Amino acid sequence: MEALLTSSALVALAEMGDKTQLLAMLLATRFRKPVPIILGILIATLANHFLAALLGHSIAGILTQGWFRYAVAISFIAMAAWTLVPDTIDEDEPLKAPSGAGVFMTTLIAFFLVEMGDKTQVATIALGARFDNLFAVTMGTTLGMMVANVPAVLFGEALAKKVPMRALQVGAALLFLILGLWMIADLQGWLR
Secondary structure, rough: OOOHHHHHHHHHOOOOOOOOHHHHHHHHHHHHOOHHHHHHHHHHHHHHHHHHOOOOHHHHHHHOOOHHHHHHHHHHHHHHHHHHHOOOOOOOOOOOOOOOOOOHHHHHHHHHHHOOOHHHHHHHHHHHHOOOHHHHHHHHHHHHHHHEEEEEHHHHHHHHOOOHHHHOOOOOHHHHHHHHHHHHHHHOOOOO
8 A cells, every 4th residue: 555655646746747747738738638638648657657667676676685775765866856857848849640540549659658768757667666566556656647647638727827836846856855765764774
């Protein structure tokens, strides 16, 4: 349960103002078909985050030395700093669907590709390394993405004007920082 809740909270907050959230708003305003956009985001996120969590889990299983656990903790602290850097997306760039693809397929492909190397994917790798429950991490990070992106699809522009994105980014950064510091404290034996 800890893996699910931690993964959900961290990714939901990290996603605020992230380029994939901006992409969700862009898709919603361009296509105006929320159901296929939401389904595309869901399937793309499940696939992307499962692979990321699997990678993290696999690395954690192979590299069990203390230095690796410190590296994971430091990656959470680095994620805290990265979360404070807001993403942008070029809204004037024309949105093109792959030939013959509909809204669902366009969203699926765009989201899967844009999420590659994104901070929420990197966070998912770290969470997969931190927790033994691959299913809970994947479901948690996917839930976090949906919590952040479904309102972006449904309420788009109105939401962007009313929600203080910077405050949410700072909150996400603090959560990443706390988790990283907690892991280091645990490795040092300070929590026992």
